[in-house]
Amino acid sequence: MKGHQVITEWLAGKELQPFQFQQEAWEAYLQGKSGLVNAPTGFGKTFSLFLGAVIAWIDAHPKDYQKKKKNGLQLMWITPLRALAKDIARAMSEVLDELGIPWQVGIRSGDTSTATRAAQKKQMPEILLITPESMHILLAQRDYPAHFQHLHTVVADEWHELIGTKRGVLVELALSRLRGLAIQENRPPLKVWGISATIGNLDEAMQVLLGPYHNDGIIIKALLRKKIALTSVIPTEMENYPWAGHLGLKMLPQAIPIIKESQTTLLFTNTRSQSEIWYQSLLTHCPELAGAIALHHGSMDMELRVWVEEALHNGILKVVVCTASLDLGVDFRPVDTVIQVGSPKGVARFLQRAGRSGHQPDAVSKIYFLPTHALELVEAAALKAAMEQELIESRMPVLLAWDVLLQYLMTLAVSDGFHATDIWEEVRKTYCYQHITPEDWQWLLAFLTTGGEALSGYDEFKKVERSGNYYRCTSRVLAMRHRLHIGTIVSDVMMKVKFLSGGYVGVIEEGFISRLQPGESFTLAGRNLEFVMTKDMTALVRKSTSKKTIVPSWQGGRIPLSSNLGKMLRQKFNEALSRRTKDPELIALQPLFQLQEDLSHVPKDDELLIEHIDTKDGYHLFCFPFEGRLVHEVMAALLAYRISRIQPITFSIAMNDYGFELLSDQPIPVTAENAKALLSLENLNTELQASVNSTEMARRKFRDIAVIAGLIFQGYPGKSKANRHLQASSSLIFNVFRDYDPHNLLLQQAFNEAFFYQMEEARLRETLERIAISKIVITRPERLTPFCFPIKVDSLRDTMTSEKLEDRIKKLIAANA
């Protein structure tokens, strides 16, 4: 056919040959199939589908494909990051120009100007690059179906990033509507493709995208492997290297030569606060880097981030200190080195970051690992082994996210309104909502129309109106508020930070600002700022000259160890004390392991270590399953609950990725005799419910849910007092749901999320099964061991109690007296 010929000739003219997977993708695409392309970055995955669509277009219009203009939206390209959209648009436009095809390539994201939006409304470009949120903003417009009359293909790029998140659910829902529109308008079925890096569950990833009722999808794999060279930087003073910590600043002198010897380095940290600190410290140590160093993280002003990205492209920068915000596939050619400070906690994320350097197909990706505390070196050894064995994590898809569905239904209600029976059919065919029941659906509709209550004379609830089967929001105020609200699938109530004199710095968690006193200084986006006051949900600041500033710790920065890496880690401990190991990391750690062995024990992978240690803080019990912080949090709560049924006792609980700690003011009755029973699978479900209910997990999960479902009024500037009266914290709303509406689906969702995501219930089960056939080793070390030390000094805390509230208070009072 003509299209194939045009493209092959064009490529030949550039002395290029398509990769095999690209040809396969074109073929499948031309057959009208849907599916998933699996290829590493830097190998032209974009072209596998984009050129497919171009070939199809040339085939359909062999004579006038270079003339036809204003063809309407043909191809929608979903990207998870705004920064990616620009890059891809540029590449696509270049190709179209060279081929003489007069298609427009447009971008639609939160940054798109009003003028561009208006122009798009009149005439959609043939290709639209769009974020999941912006897709929903389109669906919130009057007459939205008109935009999609010619749409035949949707591509979800970097699908591995979206699956397993609520943004992925946004994509599923938007696709369900677009498929429904095609059916209503008697168009051929929509072609849907994903592009994904390798993850453990590619088949499932495709199912999520195509829906559980689609059975003709095809996975096209590029059999190409990126070459990665991982080097652990071993602390020069290994004996004195700290046992705990998460900043890794001690390694800074060893990072500087790497930066100096490279063209451009990306230095990845795991949290935003850590990136701020590293940025400042690098500047202090190497003032000559000024102008060639930049910071990039999710709380910074968009413009500044875009500038950093452009500068990276152009090779102006020597080093960029960044967080997950630069994980994704933008092609920064000048980057030849990546430094990872602290464990990335997962194989997939590490591969992704390594791939940021040496972006060309044949280049080797160089990545250096800098440990933030001694034991973390084992993680580097484990990562290396996991990479060799391609043990890449799965991303579990989100199920029954009622908050997102409520937001979506409201979106449809503010645009053209919706017929409940049509939308029900579309929604229940998505992967996320395949198990929705008619009762759930009725509850959701009622939540939008009557606020979840039977209509009563007194109630004044107002949101969506119902006439028969048709639902619509007629309030302009509510509609406007909802449109502003779409896309706030962010985890926290974030506050803007602005200079008194004007000028936007970035965003910060409300909770952080609320703890600041006027006059105190903090660091954001690499600047020292003095907090002046808050006004209209904005924190006003001025430049600070203070030497002492607080670096905000953003919530949720810490990612738990993945189960693949945990498994590898336990195997590495096996090797640790054997004299046979070849891993430089393990060799460097020999003295530390010897000390652990002398004081307590180094567990083999068929053992579980428990340490009892008494200090002036109280009685500690440390337990080391090496299963990641989340599983440990739950195991700790479960164990605490089970012990607390033996006797009234209160625990403070702490955990990290290696293990957890129970701390009490009384001796903890865990012995070799009862340990197995205390960690058994028996009655797991009911006892988990009981132990989790008494923690704050569900409440934490509810924060996101309340924001997404529109229960948190985020306000807009310059409005009246009555609007301020609409502010309430998610925690307060959680309380009133719990006390007055316990059957609320959003509340149940919070508990389910806590169960499945926060508690990783499935992984917990596997862990307990493993422990059941393991040997439990209980030691009573004289002092803190290298293993338990990081948990004690550097971890997150929680409480678990079986004592009566009144009794606890009396004890607290007695202790304070």
Add this chain to the structure above:
Amino acid sequence: MTGEIFVYQSQHWHLLPERAIYWQEEQALIISDLHLGKATHFRKAGIAVPTGIVEEDLLRLQRLITRLQPTQIIIVGDMFHSRENSEVQYFKIWRQQFPHIIFHLVVGNHDIMPAEIYGNLQITTSPHLTIRDIHFIHEPCEDANGYTYTFSGHLHPGYVMAGPAKQRLRLPCFYFGRHCGILPAFGDFTGMASVDASPGEAVFVIAGQSVVRAQ
């Protein structure tokens, strides 16, 4: 009577776990920050918080009244959350059970309804109130203001108790500062703000059904 009788400034203050103070010498019930109408205010704006909160709050108040038989009720501000809505009507009907009891409202920053509505509800309002040289004003004062003592609300105080083994607990509290005492919020749909008490100041926390002196 449960709770704790605190003798202070030569008066008997019954600190009640229902989040109210009964002033024995004046036979007055003192409460603060009811935020009546808050749930409905949210619901009118499309935010589906549950109904039934106002009923529970007023039932609790009703039980206190029938048990203690006060002659007057002093509300130290933020009795109503925002503009008039159906919960105000609900309160009006509820109010008719106690026509003989005086309701004094010391106006708070949330009390923005027009004066005649308070009149219709048989609530007397004033920016502050003084009885036996005890002063009532919504927002807490930091310095001495010349009165024997002052009671305020506004803050919704909670007290953090820390103990051995890094235990931590936050509970609503009655806080008696040097010059000014702060009442816990009476309404259930209200948050909490932690107070730091200086040495020598009294703090009583509400622990379930009892009131316990924490400091």
